[in-house]
Amino acid sequence: MSSANGPAHRSVANIRSPPTAHPGSPHTPLRTISSAFGSPSALRAEEDYVVIELGARYFRAGFAGDAVPKAVLDYGPEQRRRAGDYRKWNMGYEKDWRKRIQGKEWGEAYELWRPDLRGLDLGLIGDKVDRAFREAFTKYLLTDSRPRRLILILPSVLPLPLVSTVLDTLFTNYQPPTVSLMSAPALTTVAAGLRSALVVDIGWSETVISSIYEYREVQCTRSVRGTKMLGEEMFTMLVEAVDPTSLQERGDERGFGEKARNTLSFEECEEILVRMAWCKPGKKPEQPVASFGLTPVKEEDELRSSMRTMNISGDEAADPQISIPLRSTNPRQTLKLPFSKLAEPCEIALLGKGNLPQHLDDEELPIHLLVYRSLLKLPLDVRSICMSRIIFVGGGSNLPGLKARILNEVAALIEQRGWDIVQGKAVDQFRNNPKLQRTRSRQADEGPMEVLRDSNLVPPGLLDQEPDPIEDDLRREAKKDPPVVSGNLRAIDSLGAWAGGSLLSQMKIPAVSIIDRDQWIQQGPSGASRAGEITGTTQRQSMGPGAFKSAAGDRSSWTLGLWG
Amino acid sequence: MASFKPYTYFQCPCTDTNLPPRRLGESRPPSSSSETEQEDDRTFDPRAPRANFSLYPLEHLLYCEDCHQIRCPRCVLDEIVTWYCPNCLFEVPSGVIKSEGNRCTRSCFQCPICIAPLSVSSIGAPPEGLGAEYVQPSGPYVLNCAYCMWSSKEIGIQFEKPNGIYAQLSKVKNGGTPVITPKERRKDREERSRDASVPMVMEEGISEEGEESVNLDAHEDLDAESQFANLKAFYQSQLAEASPASALGFTGGDYGYGSPGALSRIMGLYTGSNFADKRSKSKTGTMREAQDALEGLQLCNTASDEETIARLRNEGYENTASVAQLKEQTHPAHIHSVDDLRPIAYLLRTKRSKRCKTCRHILSKPESKVQTTRFRIRLVAPSYIPSISIRPLATSQNFLLTPFKPTQFVLTFKNPLFDRVKVSIATPGTTPGRFESRVTVLCPQFEVGANTDAWEEALREGAEREKRRTKAEASEGQLQAEAGKVWERGRNWVSVVVEVVPTSLRADVLMKEEDRGPVREDEDVVEIPVFVRVEWEAEGQGDDTVVGEGGEGG
């Protein structure tokens, strides 16, 4: 081509080495170690996994073996600017936020995906993941483009088109030899040091409660009460305080009207939510929840009771005015709110204040009720294990006071109703029909059961009511080890799903759902075996091109596991 | 919008955004109105949300001479030449990156409040007496922010030595309590396992003798790093205990309960099958769960939440850490107050060389020395691709467009190559998006002359000026563009005229109801997708296609 006679081109053409050679041609003096793919980090690229966790709002990435991810990135509007668009640094940029409101719903511009796939631009999701991945690698992980094996942590109920889009993006743009899929709630359990747990994930668009028993997800329930709804309530409260008239024109259904959305920016609302929102302790159950724990510390109890009295007194000292400077309002102003008011959004959004439970749909249950219902639906032995291992994760779990409050409320519900009061037809059926329980474990694949109406999951091999050698084992072990705590309400802290993935890969434990790049590129999601098909019968599987590569016959068939 | 500057962006062909994949050399005839009609759905829409991910300023792009293609960050491969600290400019060896992570481990820190660089200063009494000026100021030392006046004293942290702050800081919590080091934890674990005569995997980095042993609290509140380390040690010892045969690794195929395979039953749930259970029943040996903090179990500490609430109540909004401040923290969990923030060790940076993803040829290679910003090789797109700039034809005219009033713009192509190039451009008849402006290119095909050396240019310059005027301008003596004619031409550049008839930005009169709504960011800017095809001949081969995109505003 343009090799003509220009100095620039000539020089470039001359130092070009033939395609097969390393760049260490005589014209490009190099440091001794930096030959093409032999740079110092070669070892790491082969050994180390990169662990990626995808959520609706955040992207986490880091090396396996680390306790925390090196990169935690969001998908906000600033993440989707064009390259070289530096307007963010312009004077007065912040003031123009009203023009940047995107999407029909409040906060829509900040999420990667939503549970409702209708109208979702899958290509755009791929682009966002790609950009976050690139930024994480170049800015935080400080790695080159050499292919690395990936561990991908996903919510356990992510729809296949989303899983597929993410895998497409990763495989085509970054060529990882393999991607191992892992489920967030199971890993959350691992990262708490537990084998079973009730994982309460208070996420962006919903709260998902997964019951994990012996590392298996046996039940999954959800409620639309998540941090998004919490944000909307906070927004309503703040906007009302700034300009009560702006809420009068209400948008469609849940949305906000134009005027309301222009009153206060999403960022500022979220800022206040993170910094100042809190949750009231609620009524104290007769048996204090804290005493269920293993470590009731005296001073803590005293502190608590002293704070309670402070709460009750209700004077200025207990409920002071809090000044919150607002910058996105026009004009800027300082809002003064009573401290107690900042606990209101949580009461309404997460705890369902102002709604009688019987008026709520199943997917609108307040979190404490959802926890109670989830436990109620579990078989007795699983329930008693899980109720002593409640793990709160997700953005909403950071709200000060929320965990204790939910435990209090659940304790009150148990006290009030016990486990025998059957509140739903479904549970009734479940209990009175032992056949249903037995057949389930055998026909795990036959579609959702009426028993678990909330559950979108087929609980794999849910409950074995027959005498279980595992249980026997547990009992035998219990003699050797301290007794297994069960039957009381107790919350455990987990390092979170990301750390769980990081831990597991350190243990060199293979995932069953390992997707080979070649297989994915050639077969796509349709190449995956149906869940259950994969067991031991590898012979039946057609020999895909990828099969020749792997020595283990098992690898010729692969599965998307939960997500297939 | 008073000072709007028209701009151009280039789309890298490696993306499939709304455009059917176009192969190199695939020709596309210049647009006529009927064809544009048909191809409307194929037209690249710079307004589409995905467009932002594939558009780049020309200077951001590289060029592969072998593939004859521009290369964006998505279609190059990176290799790291060096890691360095942007603050002290020290080069960091890759081994250190692996062991210590991605931050400077010397004394480079950013302010946790305002991210300005922190400096180390002494707060000890200044030395007195004769020759005091030659004596180093004595400790203790603190980290100081010259910008917002924050000091590490505020979080109760001082240092004995003025250097190696990173190591010193890692040993102390906010408030001054010492951190129990991983080494101490390891030693404690080993002692316990010896007492219990339980098999224990030796962890990496065998503990040194002569360390003082610490008695760890089984109910301790652990930080993330310690909890992780304790969990890891716990799982390792459990695995070793449960299956001594494979103490140091996974034997494979063993799905026995309590073996490493038991953990991999986490994956068993993915298969949705029961095969793991069936097999597991024949095995014995249970892996138990963590029992206390020493094994990584952390009971939820609700009292700390209540403390947080009490602080919120008493100290108010100003004393809470902002979202931006939390984002900079490496361990943001459980931080609520500014008093919990830690100084931020500088994130290291890299110098990278870039290769073409398709043919692996090197496109950019920086000097390895940190201090220099020079490159050994740098094939930037502006040296290969005609640059495209846009300006209003009437120079006196305000940049702002008036609805429905035809406005002419000059699109200038400047050729950096030392060969003549043939350029074809095409635009859709109307711009994509809610607000459709009509666009006409008056001259869609033309040739641009070759670039020349600088001295040659100087010689020619006088003559050049004369040639600039086109016939159209010379004869009529006024600014009147003519269809099919180049507007202006220079030695290695050509200008053509594009006419834009902007539409009104009144959303309320739009046909489709879902389109109505306020004018959003950048919708008041007319962006015109322009498909540009550049062909040239050198040694009998070579041509090139690029999708360019121009923006202009009003």
Ligand SMILES: [Zn+2]
């Ligand atoms: Zn590209």
Ligand SMILES: [Zn+2]
């Ligand atoms: Zn440094």
Ligand SMILES: [Zn+2]
């Ligand atoms: Zn500062």
Ligand SMILES: [Zn+2]
């Ligand atoms: Zn190439």
